[in-house]
Structures are given as C-alpha cells and as structure tokens.
Amino acid sequence: MRLSADLQAFQIKLGHDFRRPELLVRALTHPSIATATRPDNQRLEFLGDRVLGLVMSEALLMADRAASEGQLAPRFNTLVRKETCAEVARELGIGDVLRLGRSEMLSGGRRKEALLADAMEAVIAAVYRDAGFEVAKALVLRLWGNRVTEVRADARDPKTSLQEWAQARGLPPPSYTEIAREGPPHEPRFTIAVRLASGEEEQAKAGSKRAAEQTAARTLLARLETTS
Template identity: 65%
Template sequence: MKVSAEIAGFMKRLGHEFAQPELLVRALTHSSVVSPTRPDNQRLEFLGDRVLGLVMAEALFAADAKASEGQLAPRFNALVRGETCAAVARQIDLGQVLKLGRSEMMSGGRRKEAVLADAMEAVLAAVYLDAGYAKAQAVVLKLWGARLDGVAEDARDAKTALQEWAQANGMPPPVYDETDRSGPDHAPIFHVTVRLADGRSAEARGQGARRSIEQAAAQSLLAQLEALA
C-alpha cells in the first residue's frame, strides 16, 4: 500500500515504519468517517489500551523495586489516563493525520482530547499488530519517556488528593462548580471553582476538558492548604 507524504511523516514522528500501513490508516480513522470498506479505529483502541497498560506496568515495576502497589497504582494511572495519551498525541501531531467526517472536523475534532487519546491508543495497537510487542514497547517508552522518568513519587491526581484531605479532616468531598463557560463549542473555556465544607475555595480557568480545569482548581486549593500546614 502506497502511503501519502503526511502518513510517511507521521511514521517518522512515531518512530515506526509500517510493513502493513493499512493498520495505521485504520488506527487514524474516526467513527465519523466509516464506511463498509473503511472500518474505524474503535477495536484497535480497545487493544491499544491494553498494550499501553502492560508496557507501563512493566516499566514502573522495573523502575522501583521498593514501591508498594499503593504507590505504583497512582503512577500508572497518571501515565495511561486520557489526558496523558492526548498530550502524547499532540507531541507527535497525530491530529494532523486523523481521518474525520466533515461534521467532526468542523467541530474541532483534530484538537479534541478524547478523539486524540483514543487514536493514540489505536496507533499503539497498530504498531503491536504490525511488528509485535517489543516494537510497541519501544515506541511507548520513547514517546512516554520523559513522563515516565518524571512521574511523581506520589502521582495521585489533585482531585483525589483533595478528596482524601477532606475526608481525613472530617469533611464531605469537595464540590466543583462551573461558574463560567465561554468560547466556541469545540474549544470551550471553563471557569471552575472548588469549595470545601469549611468555606475554603480556589478557582481555575482554561481551555480543554473540564476535568483538567477541575484538576487545576484542586491543585490550587491543595497549595493553599499546604501553605497553612
């Protein structure tokens, strides 16, 4: 199968030249553009999620022989969650080569976090099917390398850490309110406030998935609590 210059360029950024490029084309095909002769990437996404999970679990297990399961689990979650997969996809300009239907393209599909994360997992499955586990592992470790090296000693996300702090201090879980929303539908800007039962609060504003803005608000409030400790 002859590939376009765009796909060839993406293979270079990915770090794998496909013997079966049709696998990569399928991995880049969103459900908005499927046809009887063009399957989408959802099955590959399912497989890629498991490939990524095994690579990360092995890498974390090998990197710290003294870490407990309670320490390894949050690190693992930080590395495989959708936000991280989408960030890696942006790192290699995956959105540029996605195959999208017109409506999905017009709504900003090339920048959507969920679309990018799913496609990134599908691409990893395509590498696995094309060249085996060792090659898929090498690609993951190359693309996730800095994140793997820098994963925090305690990588619990900020929302989880804030909820645990509230419970430890006899409070109900914190409440997150969307106090404002602006911008186009495909790239909304969220303003989120998080509040504890004792009245303490923090705010965050930004573009992207609402969950990521909630995380920023939680991190801000945690910083306040640590400053008062």
C-alpha cells in the same frame, strides 16, 4: 498499499516504518468517515489500550522495585489516562493526519482530547500488530519519555487527595461549581471553583470540566499544605 505524503511524513516522525501500512491508515480513521471497506480505529484503540497498560505496568515496576501496589496504581493511572495519551498525540501531530468525517472536522475534531487519545492508542496497536510487542514497547517508552521516570511519587488524583484532607479534619467533601464557560462549542474553556466548608476556595480554567476541577483541587491543596 502506498501511504499518502502526509502519512509518510507522520510515519517518519513516529519512528516506525510500517510493513503493513494499512494498519496505520486504519489507526487514524475515525468512525465518522468509516465505511464497509474503510474500517475505523475502534478495535485497534481497544487493543492499544491494553498494550499501553502492559508497557507502563512493567516500566513502573522496573523504575521503583520497592513501590507498593498502592503507590504504583496512581502512577499507572497518570501515565495511561486519556489526558496523557492526548498530550503525546499532540506532540506527534496526530490531529493533523486524522481521517475525519466532515461534521467532526467542522466541530474541531482534530483538537478533541478524546479523539486524539483514542487515535494514539490505535497507533500503538497498529505498531504492535505490525512488528510485535517489543517494538511497540520501545515505541511507547520513547514517546512517553521522562513521563515514566518523573511521574510523581504520589500521583493520586488531586480531587481525591483534597477530599481526604477535608475528611481528616472532620469536613464534608469539597464542592465544585462551574463559574463560567467560554469559547466555541468545539473548543470550550471552563472555569471551575472548588470550595471547602471551612471557607477556603480556589478557581481554575481548562478545556474540560474534569481538568479544571483537578487543577483547582491541586492548587487549593498545595496552598492548604503550605499554610497548615
């Protein structure tokens, strides 16, 4: 099988020369365009998620030999979450080479975080099946780069940290309210406010409600810790 010009260029950027190029094609084929003879990337995405998890688990253990499971778990979650996978996918330009159905293309599928994250995991699995674990491991560590060594010592979800801060002071959990939603349906921007019963409040804007909530919680927590 011969790769198209755009996939040949992507392969070079990825840094892996596929012996079985059909694996790369499958990794970049979204279910919206799949057929009986053109399988989608869902099974590879399932496998890639596990390969990524093993690579990151080992990398974190090697990076901090004294860390407890309680310290490692949030760091792991930060490195393998969909947002991180989508971020790496954007750096690679995966969105430009995704094989999508017309409806997905019209709805901005090439920029959708979930699609990019799934494709990134599928590409990892494709490399794993093409060349084995060690090659896939080296690829993942190169693509994730400094994220592995610079992951925060306490990479816990900011919403959880803010809730624990409130509970420690006898306050109920923070409340989150959607203030505004802007932009087209395929690329919305959410403004979320987080508020404590004691009156403190912050707002944040992001491309998903979850990301906006996290940013708002992180900003409020940082302010509270500075003033406390």
